Amino acid sequence: MKTSIATVSLSGSLVEKLHACAAAGFDGVEVFEPDLIACEHSPEEIRALAARLGLTLDLYQPLRDLEGVADDVFADNLRRAAATFATAGRLGIDTVLVCSNVATATIDDDAVSAAQLRQIGDVAADHGVRIAFEALAWGRFVDDYRRAWRIVELADHPAVGVCLDSFHVLSRGHDPADIEQIPGAKIFYLQLADAPALQMDVLSWSRHHRLFPGEGAFDLAGFVRHVLAAGYVGPLSLEVFNDTFRQTDPGRTAVHALRSLLWLQDALHLAPVADAKPPNGFDFVEIKAEDTSEVEVLLGQLGFIPGGRHRSKPVTLWQAGSARVVLNEQQARDEVPHVAAIGLQVPDADATSRRAADLMAPAAYRRTYASEQPFGSAVAPDGTELFWVTQPPTGTADWVSEFRDGVPAAGGPVHAVDHVNLTQPWQTTEDAVLFFTSVFGLSADDPTEVPGPTGLVRSQVLRTADGAVRIPLNVAPLAVADGSLAQHIAFACDDIVALARTARDAGLEFLSVPDNYYDYVAGRFGVDDDTVAALRELDLLYDRSPGSQGHFIHFYTRTVGSVFFEFVQRFDHYDGYGVDNAPVRLAAQRSRTRS
Numbered sequence: 001m002k003t004s005i006a007t008v009s010l011s012g013s014l015v016e017k018l019h020a021c022a023a024a025g026f027d028g029v030e031v032f033e034p035d036l037i038a039c040e041h042s043p044e045e046i047r048a049l050a051a052r053l054g055l056t057l058d059l060y061q062p063l064r065d066l067e068g069v070a071d072d073v074f075a076d077n078l079r080r081a082a083a084t085f086a087t088a089g090r091l092g093i094d095t096v097l098v099c100s101n102v103a104t105a106t107i108d109d110d111a112v113s114a115a116q117l118r119q120i121g122d123v124a125a126d127h128g129v130r131i132a133f134e135a136l137a138w139g140r141f142v143d144d145y146r147r148a149w150r151i152v153e154l155a156d157h158p159a160v161g162v163c164l165d166s167f168h169v170l171s172r173g174h175d176p177a178d179i180e181q182i183p184g185a186k187i188f189y190l191q192l193a194d195a196p197a198l199q200m201d202v203l204s205w206s207r208h209h210r211l212f213p214g215e216g217a218f219d220l221a222g223f224v225r226h227v228l229a230a231g232y233v234g235p236l237s238l239e240v241f242n243d244t245f246r247q248t249d250p251g252r253t254a255v256h257a258l259r260s261l262l263w264l265q266d267a268l269h270l271a272p273v274a275d276a277k278p279p280n281g282f283d284f285v286e287i288k289a290e291d292t293s294e295v296e297v298l299l300g301q302l303g304f305i306p307g308g309r310h311r312s313k314p315v316t317l318w319q320a321g322s323a324r325v326v327l328n329e330q331q332a333r334d335e336v337p338h339v340a341a342i343g344l345q346v347p348d349a350d351a352t353s354r355r356a357a358d359l360m361a362p363a364a365y366r367r368t369y370a371s372e373q374p375f376g377s378a379v380a381p382d383g384t385e386l387f388w389v390t391q392p393p394t395g396t397a398d399w400v401s402e403f404r405d406g407v408p409a410a411g412g413p414v415h416a417v418d419h420v421n422l423t424q425p426w427q428t429t430e431d432a433v434l435f436f437t438s439v440f441g442l443s444a445d446d447p448t449e450v451p452g453p454t455g456l457v458r459s460q461v462l463r464t465a466d467g468a469v470r471i472p473l474n475v476a477p478l479a480v481a482d483g484s485l486a487q488h489i490a491f492a493c494d495d496i497v498a499l500a501r502t503a504r505d506a507g508l509e510f511l512s513v514p515d516n517y518y519d520y521v522a523g524r525f526g527v528d529d530d531t532v533a534a535l536r537e538l539d540l541l542y543d544r545s546p547g548s549q550g551h552f553i554h555f556y557t558r559t560v561g562s563v564f565f566e567f568v569q570r571f572d573h574y575d576g577y578g579v580d581n582a583p584v585r586l587a588a589q590r591s592r593t594r595s
């Protein structure tokens with residue numbers, strides 16, 4: 001279907017927004033009136049620019065507070081509407097959005113509203129435009145799409161139809177199934193927005209927190225299915241009021257936005273995206289730095305085995321069980337250690353590459369040589385590179401044999417990468433959620449908030465159903481300022497107590513945990529004294545799932561550059577991340593470490 005986006009969804013001037021939408025590949029845009037009136041260019045110039053960029057102008061919006069008013073107020077409203085229709089005509093736009101009255105309505109009567117919309121319809125028709133009536137969720141009297149449709153039906157005018165906006169319907173918990181009762185030809189426009197599940201007033205929720213489809217808690221595919229069943233054939237248009245998107249690069253946001261519509265059309269089987277199955281597991285994690293020796297010391301203390309040096313690049317491999325850490329010093333001048341890339345094993349690497357390309361994921365560029373194993377690649381919104389290979393039958397990909405002079409891996413307590421935590425800059429979180437869910441088929445757990453020393457840290461886990469790949473995304477509000485933008489890699493191990501003891505004897509610096517924490521653990525979980533003593537001695541953290549035997553022991557290393565490691569042991573199907581311990585970790589990372 002045709003794709004469109006409201007200019008209010010992007011930052012910048014109207015001209016910048018049009019360029020961004022065209023560059024991303026949108027078919028059209030909705031022009032938000034405040035963007036036009038703040039613009040230096042005439043409506044005719046904007047119309048010509050859009051035509052030159054290959055964009056249609058699909059809707060002019062919004063016209064507010066027209067219906068349900070006394071006669072004297074209505075006379076002025078008619079005059080105001082006529083002026084707006086004239087502007088729409090100059091833009092070459094044939095549909096104007098009229099939203100339900102939130103401010104001046106005094107008459108709560110469908111017949112009166114219908115009669116007034118009919119008169120407005122006459123004026124619109126004189127200007128060669130039609131009006132799409134939208135029930136705002138906070139409308140004074142009309143706050144439900146079913147009522148908006150009843151009024152439009154009563155108005156019975158060819159230039160008067162409805163505009164459906166998923167936010168207004170789903171935020172109020174209204175059943176979208178009744179959309180199918182509206183004749184498709186009377187649905188003049190469709191606006192789509194997702195949103196997180198929040199308990200707050202609906203106006204603020206709408207104006208600040210809307211998201212692109214697939215990023216929130218609403219069932220957008222189910223919603224659109226009803227609209228299509230009604231016979232709607234117009235554009236799928238995004239109208240996303242969001243504070244982040246209003247202040248970040250419009251070119252990036254436009255691509256991000258279009259990806260959400262590609263994902264949605266795929267989910268609806270309207271325009272299929274190449275199919276690819278979710279990853280089977282982590283293949284490797286890459287840490288890049290000018291000098292990786294400090295990380296090598298840490299890995300050695302934790303029982304990792306040197307897997308050799310790459311035959312043609314300044315890259316080394318460290319292994320423990322199936323966990324592989326690649327340390328890359330190539331083209332890393334002045335870079336401190338950081339997570340640069342995540343490798344995944346997937347059922348079919350070519351299929352994943354086709355899917356990533358269909359979803360407009362940018363490929364990562366790496367210098368490779370002819371004899372090396374090629375990887376599929378994409379760059380995540382935060383700049384982390386993702387690489388993938390088809391899962392090898394042995395579990396070990398061919399690229400491992402490009403490393404020379406390694407020590408054969410021996411059995412040890414560490415056996416796999418458990419999760420890779422990517423702290424996000426605030427600009428890219430929503431984009432990252434959509435990127436990982438759409439390209440890799442990961443599912444997004446509900447977001448949670450963790451108290452940290454500089455404010456709440458939002459945390460959302462993206463994962464495969466079996467937990468083989470888990471990527472928690474954390475968004476720290478002041479992340480960069482206090483250094484907590486560090487990423488971490490968590491490794492799964494057996495016998496974490498023995499690992500911690502060996503690592504301590506080898507001189508590992510642990511993140512130190514305050515005594516108060518252990519009093520709390522003993523009290524909260526009723527953990528026995530010997531266990532608490534062992535936890536306390538080794539700076540280990542503990543968690544338990546409510547109402548089950550599942551529990552979790554973990555510890556953190558100090559931070560090197562902007563990466564640190566976590567070691568975890570999951571007991572009895574514990575499936576979490578010790579989220580209640582995150583405040584202790586965040587506070588400890590701010591203060592000192594002890595060895």
Ligand SMILES: O=C(O)c1ccc(O)c(O)c1
Binds near residue numbers: 099165191206207
């Ligand atoms: O927040 C608003 O006022 C507003 C305006 C126009 C819309 O289409 C909408 O959904 C909300």
Ligand SMILES: [Mg+2]
Binds near residue numbers: 134165191239
């Ligand atoms: Mg709307």
